[in-house]
Amino acid sequence: MPINEYSDGEDMSIDAAPATNSLAGVASAHANARQPGNAPLGSGLEARGIHAWFGKHLALENVSLDFASGTVTALIGPSGCGKSTFIRTLNRMHEFIPSAAMAGEVLLDGQDIYSKGMDVTKIRLQIGMVFQKPNPFPSMTIGENVLSGLKLAQLKVENKDELMQECLERAGLWAEVKDRLGAHAGGLSGGQQQRLCIARALAVKPKVLLMDEPCSALDPGSTLRIEDTIGQLAQTMTIIIVTHNMQQAARVSDYTAFFLSDGGPGNMIEVGPTNEIFSRPRDQRTENYVSGRFG
Amino acid sequence: MSATISQRPVPPAAREITTKPRTSDRIFRGVVTGFGMASLAILTLIGLFLALRGFQTFKHEGLHFLTGVKWESVTSDSGKVTTDFGVGAMLIGTVLIACVALVVGVPLSVLSALYLSFYVPERLKKLLVSVVDLMAAFPSILYGLWGFFILMPMVEYWAKLLYKYLRWIPIFDAPQPFFERSPFVAGIVLAIMIIPIVTSVSREIFAQTPLDRVQAAYALGATRWAMIKTVVLPFGSSGIVGGAMLGLGRAFGETVAVFSVLNIVFKVNFHILYGTGGNIASMIILKWGEATGDETKALLAAGFILFVLTLLVNMLANFIVRRTLKSGK
Numbered sequence: 001m002p003i004n005e006y007s008d009g010e011d012m013s014i015d016a017a018p019a020t021n022s023l024a025g026v027a028s029a030h031a032n033a034r035q036p037g038n039a040p041l042g043s044g045l046e047a048r049g050i051h052a053w054f055g056k057h058l059a060l061e062n063v064s065l066d067f068a069s070g071t072v073t074a075l076i077g078p079s080g081c082g083k084s085t086f087i088r089t090l091n092r093m094h095e096f097i098p099s100a101a102m103a104g105e106v107l108l109d110g111q112d113i114y115s116k117g118m119d120v121t122k123i124r125l126q127i128g129m130v131f132q133k134p135n136p137f138p139s140m141t142i143g144e145n146v147l148s149g150l151k152l153a154q155l156k157v158e159n160k161d162e163l164m165q166e167c168l169e170r171a172g173l174w175a176e177v178k179d180r181l182g183a184h185a186g187g188l189s190g191g192q193q194q195r196l197c198i199a200r201a202l203a204v205k206p207k208v209l210l211m212d213e214p215c216s217a218l219d220p221g222s223t224l225r226i227e228d229t230i231g232q233l234a235q236t237m238t239i240i241i242v243t244h245n246m247q248q249a250a251r252v253s254d255y256t257a258f259f260l261s262d263g264g265p266g267n268m269i270e271v272g273p274t275n276e277i278f279s280r281p282r283d284q285r286t287e288n289y290v291s292g293r294f295g
Numbered sequence: 296m297s298a299t300i301s302q303r304p305v306p307p308a309a310r311e312i313t314t315k316p317r318t319s320d321r322i323f324r325g326v327v328t329g330f331g332m333a334s335l336a337i338l339t340l341i342g343l344f345l346a347l348r349g350f351q352t353f354k355h356e357g358l359h360f361l362t363g364v365k366w367e368s369v370t371s372d373s374g375k376v377t378t379d380f381g382v383g384a385m386l387i388g389t390v391l392i393a394c395v396a397l398v399v400g401v402p403l404s405v406l407s408a409l410y411l412s413f414y415v416p417e418r419l420k421k422l423l424v425s426v427v428d429l430m431a432a433f434p435s436i437l438y439g440l441w442g443f444f445i446l447m448p449m450v451e452y453w454a455k456l457l458y459k460y461l462r463w464i465p466i467f468d469a470p471q472p473f474f475e476r477s478p479f480v481a482g483i484v485l486a487i488m489i490i491p492i493v494t495s496v497s498r499e500i501f502a503q504t505p506l507d508r509v510q511a512a513y514a515l516g517a518t519r520w521a522m523i524k525t526v527v528l529p530f531g532s533s534g535i536v537g538g539a540m541l542g543l544g545r546a547f548g549e550t551v552a553v554f555s556v557l558n559i560v561f562k563v564n565f566h567i568l569y570g571t572g573g574n575i576a577s578m579i580i581l582k583w584g585e586a587t588g589d590e591t592k593a594l595l596a597a598g599f600i601l602f603v604l605t606l607l608v609n610m611l612a613n614f615i616v617r618r619t620l621k622s623g624k
């Protein structure tokens with residue numbers, strides 16, 4: 001169903017909620033154990049009964065997941081299982097594709113980001129995104145790239161240089177670029193460009209950061225640096241990361257959700273604390289996947 | 296002494312790598328080479344033809360041919376013919392009219408290309424794109440007639456407004472309040488004629504904007520306009536310049552449309568609102584029918600000037616496009 005007629009779809013998500021809530025509840029319970037309250041910028045995100053279509057094709061069926069503030073959740077699963085589609089519904093990048101439609105709710109601080117009258121640009125300011133391929137703006141300098149979000153969203157900031165340095169430091173890039181902030185971003189290596197994209201996403205101070213396979217185009221060394229960065233960032237925000245790399249999921253995340261498609265639409269099979277998903281998953285399919293028997 | 300150095304094995308000389316193409320490949324290569332070179336050959340031959348035929352005029356008039364503003368051939372009572380040919384006024388008119396066309400036409404084209412690329416409803420898009428393409432193929436005499444009967448009265452009114460309020464800017468001033476058939480009208484007709492080609496080229500380049508940059512902008516909370524300003528326009532700037540230069544080429548060379556709306560007078564006129572002017576192409580068509588002897592040669596020489604002007608503009612365009620490509624992408 002088209003996104004702008006979304007409100008009619010509410011019934012669907014309520015019907016569907018009980019079936020998956022037990023799984024989502026696990027994440028919430030363990031989130032409390034990790035005491036996420038010390039996350040000043042962090043905020044919880046809840047997805048309820050998410051369905052996603054491309055044209056008539058149902059790509060994702062009834063996914064409900066809670067993301068407690070200050071936690072890192074990894075979304076794993078084989079290609080085509082809908083995990084990228086799912087993450088794109090969380091900041092309304094899904095509707096960017098012309099024929100795309102969705103049903104369900106995504107609650108940020110308890111408010112549905114798809115409700116009528118929501119300003120989609122404000123939502124994307126609060127829920128930032130880092131993409132698979134590093135995509136800095138090539139016509140801008142490194143410094144301009146970091147601050148580009150402010151320009152794009154027409155935000156005013158008191159001390160730009162301070163913010164630039166802070167974001168680059170948090171993204172783990174400051175030491176490498178501090179002497180060439182005026183150089184064009186195209187001259188950086190792939191890993192540096194990706195950290196620049198992270199810095200750029202941080203500059204608008206999002207509460208949630210979505211990362212769609214942020215390391216899949218990078219070499220192992222750069223991957224490690226980005227994983228470090230994720231660990232640092234998780235202290236102050238909620239992070240959701242899609243990854244094909246199970247070791248990465250195990251290294252960086254507190255919670256892991258396993259997605260799978262049996263040829264039809266993608267489903268979420270299981271979610272839980274990362275060490276449990278990898279050591280004693282409850283579903284046989286999850287075990288097959290994390291033990292490397294398929295995928 | 297050399298023995299110690301020569302212990303390293305000397306690398307062999309590089310081999311010559313060749314391949315023998317099949318006959319069919321060679322034939323095809325010959326055919327496409329021939330057609331590819333044909334355009335270059337034709338262009339060169341036209342240039343040579345104009346230069347050779349106009350040579351006498353250049354020799355006779357000298358630099359005066361470029362700066363002179365008269366176009367006269369007087370036969371005295373004794374039968375002696377004195378000529379005074381200069382394209383100065385027409386050269387200025389050519390550039391002036393083309394500039395009006397660009398200033399009016401390019402912003403409109405870019406806006407319409409942005410609409411067609413990012414705002415138009417999918418169902419309307421095909422229709423509008425084909426209409427714009429059709430506009431490019433429309434015969435120029437029809438623009439000229441339409442400009443004369445419909446556009447001119449309206450433009451005359453705009454000209455009066457501009458004259459009334461912006462007279463203090465020299466180009467909007469006029470020696471007399473005579474606004475019919477001015478370079479301004481001709482420029483606006485030309486603007487409408489170049490809109491399709493500039494729109495088309497801009498739209499093509501906007502469509503190639505890398506999707507990941509577009510997504511990056513949206514994901515940072517950009518509005519559509521902010522995204523266009525930050526991503527699409529910097530990426531497409533060279534394409535816009537290229538399109539504008541193609542438009543400029545057409546504006547320089549346009550004959551019929553200008554001929555039908557402009558009051559062609561051999562006089563230097565920088566006042567775009569004032570009904571006096573001309574461009575080289577329309578001058579040639581005006582004088583061609585009655586020209587004989589020296590005047591014919593002079594007209595061909597004027598054609599050569601137009602040829603060179605167009606070449607220069609295209610070279611400049613290439614230079615700009617290449618430089619913007621290098622600095623940005």
